[in-house]
Amino acid sequence: MTRRLARYRIPVGVLALVALCLVALLLQKMLNFNYNNQTFLIALKTNQDHDHQDHDHQDHFDIQQLTRRAEHLRRTCQSLGLSRLQPITPISSVPILDRKGIFTVCVGPKVGKKWWRILGARAEEKGFANVQSRLPAVISVQHPLSRLAQCYREKFLGGKNISQYAVHPKRGGESWTLRWKSYWLPALISTGKISHGPLISKLIQTHRRHANMTPSHTLMATLITQAYGHMDALLLRTHSDVAFTFEEFLHHVVWTHVLGLHDPNWTSQFTLCQPCDRSYDYVSHLENSEEEVNNLLKVADVKGEFRFVSSVASEKGKKEGVFTDLLLYGDIAKHVMDQIFRLYHLDFVLFDYSTKVI
Template sequence: MYDHILIDDANRMLFCDVPKTGSSFFKMLWLNYTRGIYEYNRVHDRGVLRKYNLRYLDTYNRTEVQIRLKSYFKFMVVRHPLVRILSAYRDKLENANPFYPAVLGRTIERQYGHVPAGKSKGRNVTFKQMVHYIIDHGPYDHHWTPISLLCNACEIEYDYVARLETSYLDYRYIFSKLKNVHGDNTGLPQSFRAYKGATDFDMVRKYYKTVPINYTNLLIEKYYMDFRLFGYTWNITSLSYGNRVNAYGKEY
């Protein structure tokens, strides 16, 4: 139930670890800033995080859970739901991730691409087909499960909701709340400024033009709570979406 809630007891902070919201980059920064550790490739390894005294909330007993939920600074990082789905598609299926084509790609190709089972490699799934799959089967993979579900957003009263789209300003605010840091890390804000999500506005337009409007509307229904809770918008006609920002966290 709390397997995406990461705890830093030293800083009395609680962070909802959401895939495809820049979580790898964020945890890398967190380890660097609070522990002076550079772990670029294993930030999703629970054993590695545990070594540096970062644990997920599901590893605590009930009393320990309640203490942390009541007294820690709680935050999450969110992203536009439909852009997050596209990011997951590009990373897991389009770019031939070793795991997803074999496990999920073949299923999608057979069901929506009409590729015979013996010929399906799972490496030619279109974005439209993946959207169709999510509509029919539900967004159950944690890379595209609604953030409101992953973060128990209706149960946990978060102190701050950061956005990937405004990460430069949001990350600076969150890191300013830390009680224990390693060194001065004066160059770290430049890392915030340099980071931008890989799925930009033109990319969103390009991919969603391949998806029928009725599919997109059904997808929006699946992620209704994320739209509602986090204030995102979607304009089907122009294929624009809310909270367009530049690298400095300013809307434009």
């Protein structure tokens, strides 16, 4: 019997080749996913950045890249006739940072707001100042799909049960109750896990005119309290351990936009900083934040260099972020992705981010 089996033994070399092929197929599956019968790769950088990818590994990032984006922004705004539009999000909720004579930057939620604040604080500590008469104006943006993924990981815990949320003892944060009323309970409604009663529809319609005066997540919490406050205890008992998939989150994003409740955390970046009505000198991509900001400081005649993390940690974080985002979008239905691309079309076009299919 042993001799018979020996005849069918597969050579070690063949086994190694088969194993190598399997590993290659697995890697390919991680990097690509089938979307609409095509191989769709989420491009987390701009077309121009892709053409200049060799520069990403150099200490000196081409400052002209930021000015080219600003010129592209101006040309596109003009060609599409997007000037003098009423902003959807109130200007009071848009963070405009003027760091005492260094530069002026508009940065929305989930676009490195904390990062820019740290930069400004460190600059002030070191006594940096811009000697130019006019401050450079910067708009900081992020790839729309990456921004949504980041928001999902933060506000919806990346798919974990909401019962696991806890306010950090040192960093603080939103209370569990505020998260419940502002994000999770509305998402239960938008996904159909809780019935969308006529009262909430009436309240939203009545208060929609206030959406341009009140931060939308605060308004949503108010509306939810009015519509579901009488049964809040019951809903908490039955849904306090719920978790949301990424597709459910994307559906919720579309739902809030349809209702006219544009939450600053995921509303289009076009609506936050009025890029077509303000004159920006530079457009900074969060994906290259460290290189780009250091060169912005040089342009502003600021001496010194900022390094927030080691280059090794930075590159590792970028790679892990790309893989995580790819996995999140891998199983999203085509019609949902179509809605997302339509919703954030202007962010892709104005800020020169790629959505190409390869």
